[in-house]
Amino acid sequence: MSELILRGATTTTAPRPWARWRVSVSAVVLALIVLLCFVGPFLSPYGADQLDNGDALAQPSAAHWLGTDEIGRDMATRILTGGQLTLTIAFGSVLIALILGTIWGMVAAVRGGIVDEILMRLADISMAIPQVLFGLLCVAAVGPSLASLIIITGLLLTPSSARMARASVLQEISQDYYAAGVAYGAGQVRLMATEVLPNAAPGIASQAVINAASAIILEASLSFVGLGVQSPQASWGSLLQQGYGQIYSTPMYAIAPAVAILVTVLTVNLMADRVGQRKGIRGDR
């Protein structure tokens, strides 16, 4: 009925070309950021720890594009090496959340009943503690180090991964092919590995993208308050903390890591946006 079709046309607009392209555009930008962080420092004339004693807290110049820090290290180089750490933490924690969350969600979906209930309530409970505070709690318990930061961030992101994995797997096992597979006596583990997981992958992967943004923010938050990456190592978060201390004398010191975080998070968000719009809200972070 044409009148009904016309009524519904207000909220769902056809995807504009930009919407279709932005996943690939943001993927390219993200690849550039990664490349820059891991290859860039080799191209820089300065070592990350190389001091320029006569020139501490310098303003941006031709020699030091983003200025120098309080002991004369080149900011641009530090941002790139700091990015290595930030991205490593993000990648590692997303991987942890992906693996644990998928198992968590899959078990809940397949077992169902009381197991499902308990596992999902557990996810609810751990998500009811604001993530930053939960992070502080964990850091206080085990102490800050690179490894603990990756594990803590990963664990904090796991419940949201578990929820998404459960939803995706549930949708798959309600399909006919799963029932048929079970009827033919296919092993459940085998069926999961060869049929269900590959089909549930898009949903799980999109949550991983959202988690990547959360991981960067979480790492930066903890490092910013001094409970994340510890000196002499540096990440964007800890650079931001140091830059924050010099905010009146050398604004660039704070601006550079802030912009690095912002651009990366924005890029990741653009990639995740399609999922976010469909779900209405973005994963708890």
Add this chain to the structure above:
Amino acid sequence: MNNEPTSPALDVRDLRVSAGPLEILRGVSFELKPGERLGVVGESGSGKSITALSIMGLLDPPARVTSGSVMLGDTDLLGLSRRDLNRVRGRRLAMIYQDPGSALNPLMTIGNQIVEAIRLHEPVSVAEARLRAADLLGEVGIANPKSRLNDYPHEFSGGMRQRVMIAMALSCNPEVLICDEPTTALDVTTQARVISLIDRVCSERGVAAILITHDMGVAAGFCDSIAVMYAGQLVEKASTEVFYATPRHPYSRALLGATLDLQSEITGELPVIPGSPPSPQEFDFACSFRHRCSFARPECAAQSIELRPFMESEVRCIRAEDVEREVVAAASVQVEPVRVSASAPVSEERS
């Protein structure tokens, strides 16, 4: 109805509506005299609701009126600013909708919704508007109207909700009431009651009404005249008596045949119209019904076909004379009994 020449309550001239590049309403014209009831009939998608919504100014983008005029008394509705249109809608022109379940705001008491309808147009106090709302509810047959003002739509049954809609539509004494398939969403017994209610209040208040329906029986019982729509055009207009006695357009004949469904199911023969109506993409200047018409000739596809007077009707068919001849020869289809049986509860109510 007296025979004095009166100026029409509503005069629609060559109304055209497009949605993007597609024309979905292609020049609809009709008049409605004060107190008259016009039945607009046709299949789903023929443009009945689009006609009603464009008169009300309620089309949703991308659909929009491209030309034509809609005169309500002396007011050209299509020329009004949104602000002025809002002074007319709900006051001089009101509408009731297909599904009363979703047409009422679920989070507002029906009292507040009727009060809003009154106070949008008349400077009365809330207390006074509530009194009037209660009277209206009583008038449409809702028991304990005062206390029911405080109820929410979900606390009413489907038929009761449609009564509320009717009360709301009547709240400012409109000149014209548009009823867009008011009974489609209701069960059969409720349908008859709601139609007879609309019938009663329109008579009592002298409201002119447009009844959009695909139920030929309901239209027969309620309307003074009938307009048949097909593919965004009127294909036949006639008074109710003439139309049901002698449907001129092959499509009208098929429609009346189609209402035989219930009876013919018993005997096993189903007079279904073969094929399906064209979609707006397939509209062309020639006859839109030719693909499904047993009278179709090559010339039906070759020329643009206008609505023209034929006998006591107006019909958009170049073969009306041949149809007439063939029908007389084949001893016409008896549609009379259908009309009486299908509209029985309504007819009783009216007499």
Add this chain to the structure above:
Amino acid sequence: MKFVARRVAVSVVMLIAISILIFIVLRALPGDPVIARLGTAPGITSATLARLRAEAGLDQPLFAQYWTWVSGIFHGNLGDSYFTQTSVSSLIQQSFPPTLEVTILSIALAVAVAVPAAATAARRPGGWVDRIVTALSSAGMAFPPFIAGILLLLILSVRLHLLPARGYTPLLENPGENLIQMVQPAIALAISVAPLLLRHLRNGLGDALATSYARTAEGKGASLSRVVWVHALRNASLPSFTMLGLVFGYTLGGSVIIEYMFGISGLGSLAINAAFHRDYAVLQSVVLLVSALFILVNLVIDLLVWRLDPRMRSSNV
């Protein structure tokens, strides 16, 4: 009433579970607060360690420690800070008002921006206002509160010298100064929170405006503004209330960092300090309190939505 009882019960069970979770994370994971506090200072005997542990109650079995903590909550006695030896409840009492103020102000600000923006955007779907609002909210979502905070500081405090960079004066002591100090923290939090609300409400309004009852209202002669603000907003705001609950949790988390950045001595700063010094006694209670606040707000919102939606109310009584 069954709905209310069930909803309250679920909240209580969740709180108990959270308190256990907090306790497990702090006690069951490796790490010793006493050693952390003393550091590797020389000349510490194992006798001293044992005495300090006993003072903090750390020599008790885990369950006994948990019970001491939880039962203390009902007596208003949360134990003493391991580090400063002051009572935890007095520390929390001092830190609670600033956090509450920052949170409430920023959510109020977010709502004040999001509601009119969403209503304006929804009037013309796909129009220029709608597109700008959508683009801005996408960008805003990428701003973690502390990034927004740093950029605000750079512009308003460092460049323009308009606002103080740090500090907190209690509201009752000097309301004017307090509000001036609150401007940046509140905006920083609102920037990252408003887009979530805005997008949710905009979609809800879009759906509500496409309904038949919105059309009925228009057909009655109601202006578009009235249809949007009275009819559509009422319906769209119910699900957005639920969203507001989630947003509240996000704001509480964000305010931890924001408090630290703007030198506000609220619960967030208290938690960060406690985490630094492994002051478990303080940390566990602060985290529990903030989680309880989050759960309470969600409970209140759920009950409110239930009250406001006549359909839910009558189907559950």
